[in-house]
Amino acid sequence: MTDKRYWVWLQLGIGAEADIKAILSEYKTPEGVYNATIIEWKNDGSLSSARIDRLSELSLEDADRIIDECNNNSWDIITYDDERYPEMLRDIPKPPAVLYVSGDIGCLKDRLAVSMVGTRKASSYSLKAAQYLSKGIAKCGAVIVSGGALGVDSASHEGALEAGGKTVAVLGCGLGTDYLKSNESLRRKIIENGALITEYPPHKRADRITFPQRNRIISGLSRALVVVEAAEKSGSLITAEYSKKQGRDIFAIPASIFDPAFQGTNKLIDEGAFVATSPRAVVLRYADEYYTLDVSKAESMYEISNIDLGANAPEKKQLTFDNIKSERAADSERQDKAVSLKGNEKAVYDAFSDGLILPEELEASTGLSNLDIITALSILEIKGLIKKCEGDRYSKV
Numbered sequence: 001m002t003d004k005r006y007w008v009w010l011q012l013g014i015g016a017e018a019d020i021k022a023i024l025s026e027y028k029t030p031e032g033v034y035n036a037t038i039i040e041w042k043n044d045g046s047l048s049s050a051r052i053d054r055l056s057e058l059s060l061e062d063a064d065r066i067i068d069e070c071n072n073n074s075w076d077i078i079t080y081d082d083e084r085y086p087e088m089l090r091d092i093p094k095p096p097a098v099l100y101v102s103g104d105i106g107c108l109k110d111r112l113a114v115s116m117v118g119t120r121k122a123s124s125y126s127l128k129a130a131q132y133l134s135k136g137i138a139k140c141g142a143v144i145v146s147g148g149a150l151g152v153d154s155a156s157h158e159g160a161l162e163a164g165g166k167t168v169a170v171l172g173c174g175l176g177t178d179y180l181k182s183n184e185s186l187r188r189k190i191i192e193n194g195a196l197i198t199e200y201p202p203h204k205r206a207d208r209i210t211f212p213q214r215n216r217i218i219s220g221l222s223r224a225l226v227v228v229e230a231a232e233k234s235g236s237l238i239t240a241e242y243s244k245k246q247g248r249d250i251f252a253i254p255a256s257i258f259d260p261a262f263q264g265t266n267k268l269i270d271e272g273a274f275v276a277t278s279p280r281a282v283v284l285r286y287a288d289e290y291y292t293l294d295v296s297k298a299e300s301m302y303e304i305s306n307i308d309l310g311a312n313a314p315e316k317k318q319l320t321f322d323n324i325k326s327e328r329a330a331d332s333e334r335q336d337k338a339v340s341l342k343g344n345e346k347a348v349y350d351a352f353s354d355g356l357i358l359p360e361e362l363e364a365s366t367g368l369s370n371l372d373i374i375t376a377l378s379i380l381e382i383k384g385l386i387k388k389c390e391g392d393r394y395s396k397v
Contacts, residue, residue: 004098006030007079008063008201011098013055014047016199016213020080020097022046030097034060069202075175076101088113092220092246096199100175103195107166108221112142112290114282115218115243117236118152118228121357123261126152126229129253131159133226136279136304138165139297141290143194145170145222147214150356150393152228152236154183157190167194170218172211174204197221215239216246223286224249226276230264237264240273249285251276279304334397337383344368348376349385349396356393 010030014023023046027033033041033055041052070077078085078099086108089095099105114137116130134144134156144160146153148169160167169190173179175198190196199217200210212235219225219242227250230236243250250273255262269275276282280298287295341349344366351357351365362373377394380386386394 003031004067004077004079005060005063006034007081007098008066008077009034009058009060010055011096011199012062012066012201013058014051014097015054016096016210017094017216018051018097019046019094021093021095024080066201069176070100073176073202074102075202076105078105086221088223089217089220092216092242094216095220096217098199100198100200100202101195102175103168103191105168105195105197107194108143108168110290111166111292112224112283112286113145113168113222114142115145115222115225115239116152116156116228117146117215117218117225117239118230119234119236119261120149120151120153122151122155122229125255126253127155130155130228131162132304133228133253133276133279133282134159134167135163135165136299137282138163138167139299140279140283141165141292141294141297142283143168145218147172147211147218148183148187148190148196150183150358154186156228157186161189161193165193168221169194169196170214170221171196171198171200171206172214173206174198174200174202176202177205179206211235212238216242219243219246219248222248223289224251224282226251226253226282227265227268227273228253229255229261230268231261232263232267234264237268240268249274251282253277334385337385341385344372344376345379348373349380352386352394352396356389356395358393 007030010033023033026044026046027036038052038056041047067077078101080095080097084105116134118126118130130152138144138160144156144165144167146156146169148171157167157169167190169187175196187196215238219239225239225243225248227236227240240250250268252265252268252273253276254269255265257266280295283293283295283298286293338349347366347368348362351362359370359373359377363370377386381388384397387397389395
């Protein structure tokens with residue numbers, strides 16, 4: 001195995017989603033890349049001019065600083081030639097040169113891994129479906145892989161943890177980054193019962209490019225992908241495209257054909273995706289492939305559907321003949337209040353969908369300052385139009 005210094009140096013230079021296989025085909029090892037001349041780099045064709053520029057500016061001391069940072073925080077560095085590197089990920093077209101890991105990546109060994117993806121602003125239906133499915137799948141001995149974000153990702157991780165199973169979060173940023181502070185407690189649980197994984201060096205901040213790049217790792221680690229909720233244009237469909245290219249099975253959860261939030265998942269089903277109606281429907285396909293999988297533990301939806309979503313989803317009361325009149329009156333009153341909103345309160349309220357949302361997301365969609373957002377949220381909460389949920393998230397009432 002090559003000295004990890006050279007691997008970290010190479011990863012820092014080529015960045016994410018580079019063709020590491022083509023580079024190794026030319027130079028055999030990262031040390032071979034390091035010892036080559038700039039002229040050789042330019043002539044071989046496996047390195048772009050931008051990557052050549054970055055590599056020429058880096059030294060092994062830069063790699064040493066990354067390694068020291070990881071050692072100080074008990075973060076593991078798994079290189080492409082490390083025997084602990086997940087085999088399924090090694091086989092994808094552009095695997096990461098280096099994985100930075102907090103937790104135990106060994107939880108993936110010899111186990112079925114199922115990815116669960118979907119929107120952050122998920123409906124209560126999708127949150128419950130994600131948590132129910134992941135819980136049932138994890139009970140059978142499979143590992144749940146997702147992205148550690150709000151919405152479907154969090155529900156999927158939580159379902160696996162409820163089952164006492166293993167779960168892996170693939171981050172679109174470096175370890176040690178203050179990404180989604182509200183999910184910090186969940187990430188700690190994932191570290192204790194699985195792993196956080198990223199190809200980005202410590203403290204690398206997330207941006208609009210890193211999330212699509214990490215999606216290939218989510219699908220690459222897994223034998224199957226379950227798309228829980230995706231609109232026609234959704235980041236989850238990027239993961240589905242990676243899954244197709246990587247030869248993974250794709251499942252989708254059925255939903256209303258009239259709801260735009262599910263146009264992406266319904267399209268996947270139209271195109272041949274398997275329909276995920278229960279944990280058994282997912283794991284049964286792999287019963288003979290993984291000796292660690294126990295399909296007999298796959299419970300029915302009636303046995304497991306009493307999961308408690310807590311504050312992860314807006315509460316909806318069951319309408320009965322006794323309360324339908326009062327509920328209609330309350331709903332009418334809320335509609336009147338919503339229609340009368342003006343200024344910042346109207347801008348903030350209009351930015352809400354049916355799912356959960358963070359104040360910082362409202363800043364991006366409304367252009368208002370954090371102070372204006374917090375003030376508007378307080379007023380809307382007093383008026384009974386929104387409610388505060390777990391993790392500083394808000395939803396419409």
